[in-house]
Amino acid sequence: MTEQHAIRVGLIGYGTAGKDVAETILSGQAGNTRLTSVLVRNAGKYNDVSLDSCTITDNEETFFAFRPDVVVEMAGHEAVIRYAETSLQHGCDFMVISVGAFCDQKLYDRIMASASQQQKRVLIPSAAIAGLDRIAAAAQGPLERVMLTTRKPVKAWRDTYAEEVVDLDTVTQPTLIFEGNARESSGIFPESVNVSAALSLAGVGFEATQVRVLVDPTIEKNVHEVTAKGLFGEVRIEVQNTPSPNNPKTGYIVAMSVAHALKNLSSPLVIG
Ligand SMILES: NC(=O)C1=CN([C@@H]2O[C@H](COP(=O)(O)OP(=O)(O)OC[C@H]3O[C@@H](n4cnc5c(N)ncnc54)[C@H](O)[C@@H]3O)[C@@H](O)[C@H]2O)C=CC1
Numbered sequence: 228m229t230e231q232h233a234i235r236v237g238l239i240g241y242g243t244a245g246k247d248v249a250e251t252i253l254s255g256q257a258g259n260t261r262l263t264s265v266l267v268r269n270a271g272k273y274n275d276v277s278l279d280s281c282t283i284t285d286n287e288e289t290f291f292a293f294r295p296d297v298v299v300e301m302a303g304h305e306a307v308i309r310y311a312e313t314s315l316q317h318g319c320d321f322m323v324i325s326v327g328a329f330c331d332q333k334l335y336d337r338i339m340a341s342a343s344q345q346q347k348r349v350l351i352p353s354a355a356i357a358g359l360d361r362i363a364a365a366a367q368g369p370l371e372r373v374m375l376t377t378r379k380p381v382k383a384w385r386d387t388y389a390e391e392v393v394d395l396d397t398v399t400q401p402t403l404i405f406e407g408n409a410r411e412s413s414g415i416f417p418e419s420v421n422v423s424a425a426l427s428l429a430g431v432g433f434e435a436t437q438v439r440v441l442v443d444p445t446i447e448k449n450v451h452e453v454t455a456k457g458l459f460g461e462v463r464i465e466v467q468n469t470p471s472p473n474n475p476k477t478g479y480i481v482a483m484s485v486a487h488a489l490k491n492l493s494s495p496l497v498i499g
């Protein structure tokens with residue numbers, strides 16, 4: 228494939244993970260892709276940022292005028308609500324990391340209908356979690372249990388729902404702050420437990436996916452443990468993600484996973 232045929236990428240959000248994704252594309256780590264435009268909320272904040280020939284804009288029309296093949300959302304639930312259907316209707320695939328927004332079933336159904344109608348795809352990279360391929364394969368047969376346990380250090384829980392249920396300044400022991408299903412966890416933790424939504428969509432859905440969330444002052448990394456049992460057998464997968472210094476809620480691996488998913492779009496070899 229020549230540079231001329233590079234996959235055109237439009238990025239929504241230039242925060243912790245979005246910036247890292249932009250860098251991977253510019254450095255060639257995301258395969259044969261080209262960053263055409265970045266949609267931000269206030270372009271004036273980025274006057275000093277130079278991304279080769281890519282345009283940073285806060286204007287939706289300008290963003291889509293660059294005709295991206297794939298729009299990559301790295302901006303949060305509100306951006307999914309606002310731009311998923313619009314992206315598909317502009318003829319773009321939509322790669323999404325704020326998957327928890329899909330806990331709104333009506334929104335999810337509308338987005339899926341748009342994707343089918345436009346013959347475009349919604350792409351969900353593994354991001355902070357692992358084993359989605361295994362859970363999706365295992366869901367081909369009966370699955371009797373899929374469970375996620377998410378544990379993060381105190382600093383990852385500032386400015387979240389956790390502050391309503393635990394005193395983050397004094398907590399010394401691992402403390403359970405949520406137990407329920409993924410429909411609930413995706414909505415309660417929009418910035419921290421999107422992984423529960425990705426797991427649901429891979430496996431047994433939002434209601435049947437069980438979720439436990441802990442504030443854990445004894446750990447340094449963001450830990451996600453997936454367990455599942457079914458006809459296929461059993462699996463237990465634990466990831467320990469190094470938190471990004473700019474946003475300890477998010478691991479470095481999130482942008483790396485998006486880069487890998489983008490690379491898969493143009494690679495002759497697709498693994499996973
Ligand atoms: N699926 C997964 O495993 C993971 C998903 N996430 C999701 O990714 C999101 C982003 O993570 P970070 O980069 O760490 O957050 P961040 O807070 O560092 O960056 C988000 C950026 O998006 C921008 N933004 C928000 N709404 C926007 C809009 N409508 N248009 C354009 N830009 C907008 C913000 O100004 C900010 O610069 C999180 O909120 C979370 O929902 C994060 C980690 C893992």
Ligand SMILES: O=C([O-])CC(=O)C(=O)O
Pocket residue numbers: 355417418419420421422423449450468476477478481
């Ligand atoms: O990066 C992580 O550990 C996971 C995360 O924030 C999310 O799922 O929203």
